[in-house]
Amino acid sequence: MAETLPPDRNRSAGKNRGGKSGKVADFRYKRPPQPDSRSPGGGREPRAKAAGSDARRPMRPVDKNGAGKNASGKPARTRPDLADIGAIRSATHGEAYAALDLGTNNCRLLIARPSGRDFTVIDAFSRVVKLGEGLATTGRLSDAAMDRTLGALTICADKLQRRNVRLARSVATEACRRAANGPEFIERVRRETGIALDIISAEEEARLAVLGCHILLESGDGPAVIFDIGGGSTELVLVEAGNEGSSRVPRILDWQSVPWGVVSLTDTVGRGEDSEAARIARFAAMRAMVTQSFAPFAARVTEAARHPDIRLLGTSGTVTTLASLYLELPSYDRKAVDGLIVPAGEMREISARLSVMTPFERATLPCIGQDRADLVVAGCAILEAILDLWPARRLGVADRGIREGILRSIMAAERQSERSLKALKSQRGNGRGGR
Structure with a gap:
């Protein structure tokens, strides 16, 4: 970068x-x-397509025809x-x-x-x-x-x-x-x-995530926050305004990593979900812990967040899962999700519904299943805290990140190495020709 x-x-x-x-x-x-x-x-x-307005309405799969059109980047x-x-x-x-x-x-x-x-x-x-x-x-x-x-x-x-x-x-x-x-x-x-x-x-984790997914930033003139909700940590990166869809990597203005991911937050708060009241209290505790950790970054980006055209892009299992529920997909489809732009209010609504569901109810939802049923609520709490500190109207969704960043990084270094070698050979050739 x-x-x-x-x-x-x-x-x-x-x-x-x-x-x-x-x-x-x-x-x-x-x-x-x-x-x-x-x-x-x-x-x-x-x-x-929106998921609906009733915060308690059951999420159900529909035919995924028309889930979106492909667009090259x-x-x-x-x-x-x-x-x-x-x-x-x-x-x-x-x-x-x-x-x-x-x-x-x-x-x-x-x-x-x-x-x-x-x-x-x-x-x-x-x-x-x-x-x-x-x-x-x-x-x-x-x-x-x-x-x-x-x-x-x-x-x-x-x-x-x-x-x-x-x-x-x-x-x-x-x-x-x-x-x-x-x-x-x-x-x-x-x-x-x-x-x-x-x-x-x-x-380095934050840098690679930006390198891997920045190409999916929504068009606009305002600054953007790119975030990665992981299993053990969450990275937030503030990048410069403009450059949407550009091949040039945006300049990083500020960043923060906090030790809350879907696994670490779930393990710390616990899994007590015996009643709806307990689930509501648990979700509130998760949001409070994450919000407190984000506070230093939130204070530093307050001025940037006042821009009328701020943008937001997330790369994580949390955002791709919620995007799948937003599209009402019967099974996960990367091509339908990667590059999707979702109204932030719709993502908040889906988070609210998931937070009060029982683990069994979450496990029966398409694109969640047993593996994510006990972790997705923590992801929702982290996402809510991000939306609070960076109140963008829409959220970009990326099913790409660190791996793509690594590939682009080593390929760029390989190209640079080849250019340097050619230049060196050219200099040596010119030197021999002048003697």
Whole structure:
């Protein structure tokens, strides 16, 4: 990214135990490339369908025909930083790139090949691993959580081998940053799977999220906040006005990371939902905790939030899940959700309905299921707190983020490396010709 992020005023630099960023995959992945003829998918334009006005009306699936039209987006153009250049090893034309994001709740892998200044996805993997389950109360990753995660990472390692990936970056975020045994787990992963996970800072996590999804910012002249609600933390980033749909990465003006994500907030507040009154009180407690943590950032962006045309873009399972409910999809459809623009009031309404439902009622809803039923309420509380401090009229939804940011970052660094090498060869050639 062209700009350096301002220091996090609420997180110490010592939280990044992973050392220097930019690790690459084990040598076992460096095999000759094989051709692949798949083509990239398209984006999404917003749909005007609303979910309804009754806060208690049951959410029900409808036919997803007309859920939206595809719209192509321009690829992001980035300037690599030193960490990204450190991740680069020489790659021949056609070889695959990979980005792995191990979060507090999910393990996600994306494998792609360059396509001009963009990339074509050739394989992907996502699994709920709940790595940070219980971390908020114990301070450690549990044996069961680590075993689940290793199972998912083993699948990722197999995919990296089969796709002949020789250029990869694998990162771990809040759960491994906070856990006392985080570094031990990282070493175990390297030993058992060959994947070299890099525990990145909250600053780097915010930067990669912006790099991966900024292209979906709604058109407008006002400043924007891009946020990522994770499993163990939430990142808020204030970016400069304008540049909607531009390939240039917007300049970051301010940012904050707080240690509240859907897992850490749920574990801290507890799961007591025996009555409607208890569910209402629980949701209020979640909102209050998050709002308090956001207070320093909210104070700093007060002036920017007064602009009449502020914009908001979210990348997380929370916003994509709520967007699916807004569209009343019978099952999750990335093409329908990624790039959607939803009225903020509709998202608040859906949050309110979910917060008073029982866990069983939430689990029966399409696009939520058992895996998200006990966590989505915490996500709603975080989203509500964001909408309070940044009262945009609409919310952009992105089903992309850190992995795409990693891919764009290492591809940009590779292009820069190639340009530098060509320039050096040219200089040497000119020098020989002059003697």
